[in-house]
Amino acid sequence: MSTTPQSPRQFRSRPGRAFAALALTTAFLGLGVGTAAGDAEAPVRWSVAPATGDGPDGRLSLRHVADPGEEVSDAVAVTNLGTEPAEFAVAVGDGVVGQSGVFDIATGEPTGSGSWISVGGLDEGTVTVPGGETAVLPVIVEVPEDATPGDHPAGIAVGVSTDEDGITVQRRIGVRLHLQVAGELEPALAVSAEGTSYRRSSWVPFSPGTLVVDYEIANEGNVRLGAATTLDAEGLFGLGSARDSDGVDELLPGDVVSRSVDVEVSPWFLLFGDLSVTALAVGEDEVSPPEVASHGFTRTAVPWTELAVVVVLAGVVGMALARRRRTRMAAATASAPVGEGAES
DSSP: EEEEEOOGGGGOOOOHHHTEEEEESOOOEEEEEEEEEEESEEEEEEEEEEETTEEOSOOSEEEEEEEEOOEEEEEEEEEEEEEOOOEEEEEEEEEEEEOOOEEEEOOOOOSSSSEEEEEOSOTTTTTEEEETEEEEEEEEEOOTTTTOOOOOOOEEEEEEEEEEEEEEEEEEEEEEEEEESSOOOOEEEEEEEEEEEEEESSSSSOOOEEEEEEEEEOOOEEEEEEEEEEEEEEGGGGOEEEEEEEEEEEOTTEEEEEEEEEEEOOOOEEEEEEEEEEEEEEEOOOOOOOOOOEEEEEEEEOOOOHHHHHHHHHHHHHHHHHHHHHHHHHHHHSSOOOOOOOOO
Protein backbone atom coordinates (compact mmCIF):
# COMPACT_ATOMS: atom_id res chain seq x y z
CA MET A 1 0.00 0.00 0.00
CA SER A 2 1.30 3.49 -0.85
CA THR A 3 0.57 6.68 1.00
CA THR A 4 0.42 9.68 -1.34
CA PRO A 5 1.61 12.89 0.33
CA GLN A 6 0.92 16.49 -0.48
CA SER A 7 2.98 18.69 -2.78
CA PRO A 8 6.69 19.05 -1.92
CA ARG A 9 6.46 22.82 -2.32
CA GLN A 10 4.74 22.99 1.09
CA PHE A 11 7.70 21.54 3.01
CA ARG A 12 11.47 21.70 2.78
CA SER A 13 13.19 19.09 4.89
CA ARG A 14 15.43 20.70 7.49
CA PRO A 15 18.11 18.42 8.92
CA GLY A 16 18.80 20.98 11.62
CA ARG A 17 15.20 20.75 12.89
CA ALA A 18 14.88 17.04 12.35
CA PHE A 19 18.04 16.11 14.23
CA ALA A 20 18.82 19.05 16.55
CA ALA A 21 17.07 17.44 19.53
CA LEU A 22 19.57 14.58 19.65
CA ALA A 23 21.91 14.80 22.61
CA LEU A 24 24.42 12.56 20.86
CA THR A 25 24.02 11.33 17.33
CA THR A 26 25.91 8.58 15.58
CA ALA A 27 25.02 8.54 11.89
CA PHE A 28 25.38 5.53 9.65
CA LEU A 29 24.60 6.22 6.01
CA GLY A 30 23.94 3.30 3.75
CA LEU A 31 22.04 2.58 0.59
CA GLY A 32 19.50 -0.24 0.79
CA VAL A 33 17.83 -1.46 3.99
CA GLY A 34 18.27 0.10 7.43
CA THR A 35 17.77 -1.56 10.80
CA ALA A 36 17.50 0.06 14.22
CA ALA A 37 16.44 -1.28 17.63
CA GLY A 38 12.98 -0.04 18.60
CA ASP A 39 11.83 1.25 21.99
CA ALA A 40 10.42 -2.15 22.90
CA GLU A 41 13.46 -3.98 21.49
CA ALA A 42 11.50 -4.73 18.29
CA PRO A 43 13.81 -3.72 15.44
CA VAL A 44 12.71 -1.05 13.00
CA ARG A 45 13.58 -2.02 9.42
CA TRP A 46 13.10 0.26 6.47
CA SER A 47 14.26 0.95 2.94
CA VAL A 48 14.57 4.06 0.80
CA ALA A 49 14.60 4.03 -2.99
CA PRO A 50 13.90 6.19 -6.05
CA ALA A 51 10.26 5.97 -6.99
CA THR A 52 7.35 6.96 -9.15
CA GLY A 53 3.92 7.74 -7.70
CA ASP A 54 3.26 3.99 -7.46
CA GLY A 55 6.33 3.12 -5.42
CA PRO A 56 9.95 2.05 -5.91
CA ASP A 57 10.88 1.83 -9.59
CA GLY A 58 14.15 -0.11 -9.53
CA ARG A 59 16.57 2.80 -9.98
CA LEU A 60 19.67 2.99 -7.81
CA SER A 61 19.75 6.78 -7.61
CA LEU A 62 18.11 9.96 -8.80
CA ARG A 63 19.92 11.05 -11.97
CA HIS A 64 19.15 14.28 -13.83
CA VAL A 65 20.74 16.76 -16.22
CA ALA A 66 19.14 20.20 -15.90
CA ASP A 67 19.64 23.71 -17.23
CA PRO A 68 20.22 26.65 -14.89
CA GLY A 69 16.84 27.86 -13.63
CA GLU A 70 15.12 24.56 -14.45
CA GLU A 71 12.87 22.68 -12.03
CA VAL A 72 13.15 18.89 -11.85
CA SER A 73 10.52 16.57 -10.31
CA ASP A 74 11.13 13.10 -8.91
CA ALA A 75 10.21 10.98 -5.87
CA VAL A 76 11.58 8.64 -3.22
CA ALA A 77 9.78 5.79 -1.46
CA VAL A 78 10.18 5.10 2.26
CA THR A 79 9.06 1.57 3.11
CA ASN A 80 8.48 0.39 6.68
CA LEU A 81 9.55 -3.26 6.62
CA GLY A 82 8.41 -3.84 10.20
CA THR A 83 4.98 -4.58 11.61
CA GLU A 84 4.54 -1.47 13.79
CA PRO A 85 4.25 2.20 12.75
CA ALA A 86 7.55 4.06 12.75
CA GLU A 87 8.56 7.71 12.49
CA PHE A 88 11.38 8.51 10.09
CA ALA A 89 13.38 11.75 10.01
CA VAL A 90 13.99 12.92 6.45
CA ALA A 91 16.80 15.33 5.61
CA VAL A 92 18.45 16.65 2.47
CA GLY A 93 22.17 17.31 2.28
CA ASP A 94 25.14 18.02 0.09
CA GLY A 95 26.94 15.04 -1.37
CA VAL A 96 30.45 14.35 -0.08
CA VAL A 97 33.11 11.69 -0.57
CA GLY A 98 35.50 11.14 2.31
CA GLN A 99 39.11 9.95 2.35
CA SER A 100 37.79 6.39 2.31
CA GLY A 101 36.22 7.04 -1.08
CA VAL A 102 32.67 6.29 0.10
CA PHE A 103 29.84 8.64 -0.84
CA ASP A 104 27.92 10.18 2.03
CA ILE A 105 25.27 12.83 2.61
CA ALA A 106 26.55 15.65 4.80
CA THR A 107 24.64 16.45 7.98
CA GLY A 108 23.71 19.95 9.01
CA GLU A 109 22.26 22.73 6.91
CA PRO A 110 23.15 22.21 3.23
CA THR A 111 25.11 24.99 1.57
CA GLY A 112 25.40 23.54 -1.93
CA SER A 113 23.08 21.57 -4.17
CA GLY A 114 21.40 19.99 -1.15
CA SER A 115 19.72 23.35 -0.55
CA TRP A 116 18.08 23.10 -3.98
CA ILE A 117 16.02 20.05 -2.91
CA SER A 118 12.50 20.14 -1.49
CA VAL A 119 10.83 16.99 -0.12
CA GLY A 120 7.05 16.80 0.28
CA GLY A 121 4.85 14.82 2.63
CA LEU A 122 6.74 15.76 5.78
CA ASP A 123 5.56 16.97 9.15
CA GLU A 124 8.34 19.01 10.76
CA GLY A 125 10.92 17.01 8.83
CA THR A 126 9.47 13.57 9.62
CA VAL A 127 7.11 11.04 8.09
CA THR A 128 5.24 8.29 9.96
CA VAL A 129 4.72 5.09 7.98
CA PRO A 130 2.47 2.21 9.15
CA GLY A 131 4.03 -1.23 9.39
CA GLY A 132 4.36 -2.95 6.03
CA GLU A 133 3.45 0.16 4.04
CA THR A 134 5.25 2.63 1.78
CA ALA A 135 5.13 6.41 1.69
CA VAL A 136 6.05 8.06 -1.60
CA LEU A 137 7.60 11.47 -1.03
CA PRO A 138 7.65 13.90 -3.98
CA VAL A 139 10.98 15.58 -4.61
CA ILE A 140 11.57 18.84 -6.44
CA VAL A 141 15.00 20.17 -7.38
CA GLU A 142 15.07 23.89 -8.17
CA VAL A 143 18.31 24.69 -10.01
CA PRO A 144 19.36 28.33 -9.48
CA GLU A 145 19.71 30.62 -12.47
CA ASP A 146 23.39 31.14 -11.68
CA ALA A 147 24.24 27.46 -11.18
CA THR A 148 27.58 26.58 -12.76
CA PRO A 149 27.91 23.72 -15.26
CA GLY A 150 29.02 20.33 -14.01
CA ASP A 151 28.21 17.86 -11.25
CA HIS A 152 26.39 18.98 -8.11
CA PRO A 153 25.98 15.86 -5.93
CA ALA A 154 23.40 15.74 -3.17
CA GLY A 155 21.14 13.25 -1.44
CA ILE A 156 18.12 12.52 0.73
CA ALA A 157 18.71 10.67 4.03
CA VAL A 158 16.04 8.85 6.02
CA GLY A 159 16.83 7.90 9.59
CA VAL A 160 15.49 6.44 12.81
CA SER A 161 16.58 7.58 16.27
CA THR A 162 16.78 5.14 19.19
CA ASP A 163 17.89 5.28 22.81
CA GLU A 164 20.72 2.84 23.48
CA ASP A 165 21.98 2.80 27.07
CA GLY A 166 21.04 6.45 27.55
CA ILE A 167 22.67 7.55 24.29
CA THR A 168 20.56 8.70 21.37
CA VAL A 169 21.77 6.94 18.27
CA GLN A 170 20.57 7.69 14.77
CA ARG A 171 20.91 5.29 11.90
CA ARG A 172 20.12 6.47 8.41
CA ILE A 173 20.13 5.30 4.83
CA GLY A 174 19.76 7.46 1.78
CA VAL A 175 19.22 8.01 -1.90
CA ARG A 176 21.87 9.78 -3.92
CA LEU A 177 21.08 12.58 -6.35
CA HIS A 178 23.34 12.68 -9.41
CA LEU A 179 22.59 16.20 -10.62
CA GLN A 180 24.50 17.71 -13.51
CA VAL A 181 23.94 21.27 -14.64
CA ALA A 182 24.12 21.51 -18.42
CA GLY A 183 27.00 23.41 -19.97
CA GLU A 184 30.68 22.94 -20.76
CA LEU A 185 32.17 20.01 -18.86
CA GLU A 186 35.80 20.36 -17.86
CA PRO A 187 37.27 17.14 -16.43
CA ALA A 188 40.68 17.75 -14.85
CA LEU A 189 42.89 15.98 -12.32
CA ALA A 190 46.19 17.05 -10.77
CA VAL A 191 48.70 14.97 -8.80
CA SER A 192 51.57 16.02 -6.54
CA ALA A 193 54.06 14.08 -4.42
CA GLU A 194 53.85 15.44 -0.88
CA GLY A 195 56.72 13.40 0.53
CA THR A 196 59.00 10.45 -0.17
CA SER A 197 60.93 8.08 2.05
CA TYR A 198 63.15 5.07 1.57
CA ARG A 199 63.63 2.27 4.05
CA ARG A 200 65.61 -0.93 3.92
CA SER A 201 63.57 -4.08 4.35
CA SER A 202 66.62 -5.96 5.66
CA TRP A 203 70.37 -5.57 6.14
CA VAL A 204 71.14 -8.30 3.62
CA PRO A 205 73.48 -6.76 1.05
CA PHE A 206 72.01 -6.01 -2.36
CA SER A 207 68.43 -6.69 -1.19
CA PRO A 208 65.80 -4.16 -2.32
CA GLY A 209 64.20 -1.62 -0.01
CA THR A 210 60.87 0.16 -0.12
CA LEU A 211 60.29 3.55 -1.71
CA VAL A 212 57.18 5.16 -0.21
CA VAL A 213 55.52 8.12 -1.92
CA ASP A 214 52.80 10.14 -0.19
CA TYR A 215 50.78 12.06 -2.74
CA GLU A 216 47.62 14.08 -3.30
CA ILE A 217 45.11 13.94 -6.14
CA ALA A 218 42.92 16.98 -6.74
CA ASN A 219 39.82 17.14 -8.91
CA GLU A 220 40.24 20.57 -10.46
CA GLY A 221 37.40 20.15 -12.96
CA ASN A 222 33.62 20.33 -12.69
CA VAL A 223 32.68 16.64 -13.03
CA ARG A 224 33.33 13.67 -10.80
CA LEU A 225 36.14 11.32 -11.82
CA GLY A 226 37.88 8.17 -10.74
CA ALA A 227 41.67 8.02 -10.79
CA ALA A 228 44.25 5.33 -11.53
CA THR A 229 47.71 6.17 -10.21
CA THR A 230 50.96 4.61 -11.40
CA LEU A 231 54.35 4.96 -9.71
CA ASP A 232 57.50 4.25 -11.74
CA ALA A 233 60.91 4.35 -10.06
CA GLU A 234 64.47 3.49 -11.09
CA GLY A 235 68.05 4.06 -9.93
CA LEU A 236 71.00 5.66 -11.69
CA PHE A 237 71.41 4.65 -15.33
CA GLY A 238 68.03 2.94 -15.26
CA LEU A 239 69.11 0.34 -12.70
CA GLY A 240 66.52 -1.41 -10.55
CA SER A 241 63.35 -0.13 -12.20
CA ALA A 242 60.01 -0.88 -10.48
CA ARG A 243 56.32 -0.06 -10.86
CA ASP A 244 53.22 -0.14 -8.69
CA SER A 245 49.70 1.24 -8.94
CA ASP A 246 46.98 2.70 -6.75
CA GLY A 247 43.61 4.34 -7.34
CA VAL A 248 40.64 6.37 -6.15
CA ASP A 249 37.10 5.26 -6.94
CA GLU A 250 35.52 8.71 -6.97
CA LEU A 251 36.56 12.33 -6.64
CA LEU A 252 33.91 15.03 -6.63
CA PRO A 253 34.69 18.46 -8.11
CA GLY A 254 36.97 20.32 -5.71
CA ASP A 255 37.92 17.20 -3.74
CA VAL A 256 41.51 16.56 -2.68
CA VAL A 257 42.50 13.15 -1.29
CA SER A 258 45.75 11.91 0.22
CA ARG A 259 47.13 8.52 -0.68
CA SER A 260 50.34 6.52 -0.34
CA VAL A 261 51.94 4.05 -2.75
CA ASP A 262 55.17 2.07 -2.45
CA VAL A 263 57.48 -0.02 -4.61
CA GLU A 264 60.41 -2.32 -3.90
CA VAL A 265 63.58 -1.01 -5.51
CA SER A 266 67.30 -1.44 -4.84
CA PRO A 267 69.23 1.58 -3.49
CA TRP A 268 71.35 3.18 -6.20
CA PHE A 269 72.34 6.46 -4.48
CA LEU A 270 69.59 8.35 -6.34
CA LEU A 271 66.12 7.11 -7.25
CA PHE A 272 64.17 8.81 -10.01
CA GLY A 273 60.39 8.51 -9.90
CA ASP A 274 57.37 9.51 -11.92
CA LEU A 275 53.87 9.60 -10.45
CA SER A 276 51.11 9.66 -13.07
CA VAL A 277 47.34 9.71 -12.72
CA THR A 278 44.82 8.68 -15.36
CA ALA A 279 41.26 9.96 -15.07
CA LEU A 280 38.43 7.41 -15.28
CA ALA A 281 34.70 7.78 -15.84
CA VAL A 282 32.61 6.73 -12.84
CA GLY A 283 29.60 4.43 -13.20
CA GLU A 284 27.33 5.42 -16.05
CA ASP A 285 28.96 8.83 -16.55
CA GLU A 286 29.98 9.77 -20.06
CA VAL A 287 33.10 11.90 -19.76
CA SER A 288 35.91 12.67 -22.18
CA PRO A 289 38.97 11.89 -20.05
CA PRO A 290 41.61 14.62 -19.73
CA GLU A 291 45.28 14.11 -20.43
CA VAL A 292 47.32 12.05 -18.00
CA ALA A 293 48.70 14.21 -15.18
CA SER A 294 52.20 13.43 -13.90
CA HIS A 295 54.72 14.54 -11.30
CA GLY A 296 58.43 13.69 -11.34
CA PHE A 297 60.70 13.50 -8.28
CA THR A 298 64.08 12.26 -7.01
CA ARG A 299 64.99 10.58 -3.76
CA THR A 300 68.35 9.74 -2.21
CA ALA A 301 68.83 6.05 -1.45
CA VAL A 302 72.39 5.47 -0.24
CA PRO A 303 73.32 1.76 -0.22
CA TRP A 304 74.96 1.89 3.21
CA THR A 305 75.08 -1.88 3.63
CA GLU A 306 76.67 -2.36 0.24
CA LEU A 307 79.16 0.45 0.93
CA ALA A 308 80.05 -1.16 4.26
CA VAL A 309 80.62 -4.47 2.48
CA VAL A 310 82.83 -2.73 -0.10
CA VAL A 311 84.83 -0.99 2.66
CA VAL A 312 85.30 -4.26 4.55
CA LEU A 313 86.33 -6.11 1.39
CA ALA A 314 88.69 -3.29 0.43
CA GLY A 315 90.24 -3.45 3.90
CA VAL A 316 90.65 -7.24 3.72
CA VAL A 317 92.17 -7.05 0.23
CA GLY A 318 94.46 -4.18 1.29
CA MET A 319 95.66 -6.10 4.33
CA ALA A 320 96.26 -9.21 2.21
CA LEU A 321 98.24 -7.22 -0.36
CA ALA A 322 100.27 -5.51 2.34
CA ARG A 323 101.03 -8.83 4.00
CA ARG A 324 102.02 -10.35 0.69
CA ARG A 325 104.30 -7.38 -0.03
CA ARG A 326 105.96 -7.70 3.37
CA THR A 327 106.44 -11.43 2.82
CA ARG A 328 108.06 -10.87 -0.58
CA MET A 329 110.35 -8.17 0.82
CA ALA A 330 111.41 -10.42 3.68
CA ALA A 331 112.14 -13.28 1.27
CA ALA A 332 114.17 -10.97 -0.99
CA THR A 333 116.25 -9.72 1.96
CA ALA A 334 116.99 -13.26 3.17
CA SER A 335 118.22 -14.44 -0.24
CA ALA A 336 120.52 -11.45 -0.92
CA PRO A 337 124.43 -12.32 -0.99
CA VAL A 338 126.63 -11.12 1.89
CA GLY A 339 128.96 -8.25 0.75
CA GLU A 340 132.87 -8.62 0.95
CA GLY A 341 134.96 -6.42 3.21
CA ALA A 342 136.90 -3.41 1.86
CA GLU A 343 140.55 -3.84 0.69
CA SER A 344 143.36 -2.58 2.98
